[in-house]
Amino acid sequence: MKRELTCIVCPIGCSLVAEIEDGKVVSVSGNTCPRGKAYAETECVAPKRTVTTTVRCIGGRILPVKTDRTIPKEKVFDAMKIINNLHPVLPISAGDIIMKDVFGSNIVAVKNMF
Amino acid sequence: MADLVIIGGGPAGMSAAIAAYKKGVRDILILERDGALGGILQQCIHNGFGLHKFGQELTGPEYALQYENQIKELGIRYKLNTMVLSITKDKVITATNGEDGIFKLRPKAIILAMGCRERSKGALNIGGTRPAGIYSAGTAQKLVNMEGYMPGKEVVILGSGDIGLIMARRMTLEGAKVKAVCELMPYSGGLARNIEQCLCDFDIPLKLSHTVVEIHGKERVSGVTIAKVDENKKPIIGTEEYIACDTLLLSVGLIPENELSIGASVSIDKITGGAAVDQDRQTDCAGIFACGNVLHVHDLVDFVSDEAEIAGQSAADYISGIKEENIHINVETDGKIRYTVPQKITKKKDVTVYFRVADVYRNVKICVYDGDTLLLAKKKVKVAPGEMESIKLSEDMLANCRKLQFKLEEVNA
Ligand SMILES: Cc1cc2nc3c(=O)[nH]c(=O)nc-3n(C[C@H](O)[C@H](O)[C@H](O)COP(=O)(O)OP(=O)(O)OC[C@H]3O[C@@H](n4cnc5c(N)ncnc54)[C@H](O)[C@@H]3O)c2cc1C
Numbered sequence: 142m143k144r145e146l147t148c149i150v151c152p153i154g155c156s157l158v159a160e161i162e163d164g165k166v167v168s169v170s171g172n173t174c175p176r177g178k179a180y181a182e183t184e185c186v187a188p189k190r191t192v193t194t195t196v197r198c199i200g201g202r203i204l205p206v207k208t209d210r211t212i213p214k215e216k217v218f219d220a221m222k223i224i225n226n227l228h229p230v231l232p233i234s235a236g237d238i239i240m241k242d243v244f245g246s247n248i249v250a251v252k253n254m255f
Numbered sequence: 256m257a258d259l260v261i262i263g264g265g266p267a268g269m270s271a272a273i274a275a276y277k278k279g280v281r282d283i284l285i286l287e288r289d290g291a292l293g294g295i296l297q298q299c300i301h302n303g304f305g306l307h308k309f310g311q312e313l314t315g316p317e318y319a320l321q322y323e324n325q326i327k328e329l330g331i332r333y334k335l336n337t338m339v340l341s342i343t344k345d346k347v348i349t350a351t352n353g354e355d356g357i358f359k360l361r362p363k364a365i366i367l368a369m370g371c372r373e374r375s376k377g378a379l380n381i382g383g384t385r386p387a388g389i390y391s392a393g394t395a396q397k398l399v400n401m402e403g404y405m406p407g408k409e410v411v412i413l414g415s416g417d418i419g420l421i422m423a424r425r426m427t428l429e430g431a432k433v434k435a436v437c438e439l440m441p442y443s444g445g446l447a448r449n450i451e452q453c454l455c456d457f458d459i460p461l462k463l464s465h466t467v468v469e470i471h472g473k474e475r476v477s478g479v480t481i482a483k484v485d486e487n488k489k490p491i492i493g494t495e496e497y498i499a500c501d502t503l504l505l506s507v508g509l510i511p512e513n514e515l516s517i518g519a520s521v522s523i524d525k526i527t528g529g530a531a532v533d534q535d536r537q538t539d540c541a542g543i544f545a546c547g548n549v550l551h552v553h554d555l556v557d558f559v560s561d562e563a564e565i566a567g568q569s570a571a572d573y574i575s576g577i578k579e580e581n582i583h584i585n586v587e588t589d590g591k592i593r594y595t596v597p598q599k600i601t602k603k604k605d606v607t608v609y610f611r612v613a614d615v616y617r618n619v620k621i622c623v624y625d626g627d628t629l630l631l632a633k634k635k636v637k638v639a640p641g642e643m644e645s646i647k648l649s650e651d652m653l654a655n656c657r658k659l660q661f662k663l664e665e666v667n668a
């Protein structure tokens with residue numbers, strides 16, 4: 142089976158074609174670099190995404206945060222529920238972990254807030 | 256006093272300041288009207304920044320922080336909450352803030368880095384009422400990401416530029432239902448990756464060649480009527496469709512913010528909406544430079560930083576009085592290539608020319624001519640207005656050149 146996809150790893154956005162046999166990617170074409178091949182391989186089997194969002198700190202300020210690695214795509218909304226219940230205490234520096242192990246990723250601050 | 260004053264503390268202003276510092280200028284002052292450095296990046300909490308520049312995917316605030324930290328380490332001065340009111344041709348800056356009141360500066364050089372603003376809905380002629388619930392995508396982004404306020408629950412987005420796409424995903428993640436993204440053109444102005452990860456991931460329909468023809472609702476938006484458009488972008492009667500929603504986001508493009516530049520009688524390129532500049536990003540007012548979104552709208556901040564480095568280094572050369580052999584080459588385009596930056600070349604050195612095309616073209620080559628002589632051709636499988644292209648011209652090519660022409664030609668199969 143052939144599957145067409147757009148690589149989302151970088152802004153170039155190459156159009157990829159993945160050849161899938163028995164639930165496995167056997168070949169990828171259209172990629173300009175190796176990251177595109179790796180993307181197609183996970184995307185067709187177990188897609189993953191980075192989540193970027195915000196949390197409301199105690200005191201009301203809004204802090205931008207992200208998952209420090211990708212999480213399974215189908216867990217994105219579950220992760221949002223967990224993150225929206227976090228209300229950290231300031232001050233916080235960019236890179237500080239707000240919560241550990243949310244679907245295998247840490248939630249980290251991306252901005253200094255005092 | 257200051258040798259170099261930079262107006263705007265976004266990525267362009269910060270990057271220009273650092274580049275000028277590294278070339279020896281010490282007396283630098285950045286004036287920023289906002290309460291923090293970082294510019295528009297502060298509200299762009301999504302990732303995708305810095306792949307070119309830092310080789311890693313950063314969020315907007317993280318990208319800005321890299322530069323802010325450098326500014327602080329180098330001890331470059333900046334004034335926040337400071338609004339520049341005017342600039343004159345002879346480089347007198349009038350600015351105001353709570354602490355100093357209204358004050359004037361007369362630096363040796365100025366770098367314009369004021370960024371861009373969104374086209375307003377006033378510029379659009381949509382029929383119907385003007386109830387609450389109509390926002391520009393950038394305003395909505397600021398509300399959600401910086402103030403933690405959701406502008407609505409059921410959303411239609413007009414315009415498929417990157418900001419609209421990013422906001423479609425952002426509002427969906429926060430629990431809103433984005434019912435459609437309408438795009439007047441037959442193609443999206445946004446990056447393919449954003450269509451994939453912001454729309455396809457959430458099954459949000461992208462309606463190409465569609466527009467909003469009517470807004471409904473008294474106090475609050477209650478719905479919009481959309482319709483398909485023909486080749487002349489006129490709505491086709493009979494294709495109207497009503498979509499119930501409480502919010503309409505407009506993502507219909509950005510324009511460089513150039514009131515200050517015009518006041519200083521800097522010549523503006525009608526197509527870019529920014530100053531016309533040479534390879535050093537110097538305007539036609541000696542000692543006034545421009546970079547970033549105030550010069551032309553960029554989609555990638557990495558390119559903003561590169562351009563700002565050029566402006567910063569050139570301003571440093573200008574201040575120290577370095578002069579090079581002068582030449583004068585105008586860069587012209589054929590319409591399929593809409594514009595180039597720089598618009599003219601005044602020094603013999605390697606120059607990278609950035610440009611955008613007017614439409615989506617496949618199997619083309621970008622040709623650079625000096626009169627009838629072809630200097631360079633670069634093949635492209637696909638070019639699109641949403642993606643800025645660049646081509647590098649060597650000093651040798653420019654040696655005897657009088658007029659450069661950029662043309663887009665078909666590649667015969
Ligand atoms: C909503 C949005 C989403 C984007 N998403 C991406 C993305 O996903 N990836 C990517 O790589 N790029 C993205 N970009 C592009 C990138 O963020 C911009 O190209 C970049 O921020 C432009 O930098 P700048 O410094 O030119 O302008 P800005 O960041 O706008 O900074 C200009 C600064 O000048 C200040 N200023 C203006 N006028 C005055 C005055 N009169 N006096 C004092 N100060 C003044 C402003 O307050 C502002 O801080 C996005 C841009 C926008 C608008």
Ligand code: SF4
Pocket residue numbers: 148149150151152153154155171172173174175176177178180
């Ligand atoms: S294949 Fe490589 S170059 Fe193409 S979009 Fe993916 S990461 Fe970018």
